[in-house]
Amino acid sequence: MDCLFCKIIAGDIPSAKVYEDELVYAFRDIAPMAPTHILIVPKAHMASADEVTSENSGYVARIFEVIPGIAAAEGLTNGYRVITNCGEDGCQSVKHLHFHLLGGKKLPDQMA
């Protein structure tokens, strides 16, 4: 499949891994928008949040289960933001579901 994040998960494209288990892979964003900017992705391909179903929602649950540990390891003791962009209006550029974990500074309070 011609998917950038599937290739990263497979190790065909290098990434700065911060966490991995059987369901989830997390790595540093190549163009960070905050001192900590990590992408957390399901190892199964799903294009976006719009493709989450009762069949694959376990991947999403696992992502949210591991976020507190990743945030703690990054020293995000004062909070952080988790975002997923979906589709054209959401400005999603990579069509493999991913959650941005942003922190390390006070983030802008305006989302749009």
Ligand code: AMP
């Ligand atoms: P989105 O715009 O929500 O689809 O986010 C895609 C994110 O992937 C952007 O923040 C990019 O900087 C990031 N990105 C694109 N290519 C890579 C890569 N090879 N390694 C790490 N992050 C990447």
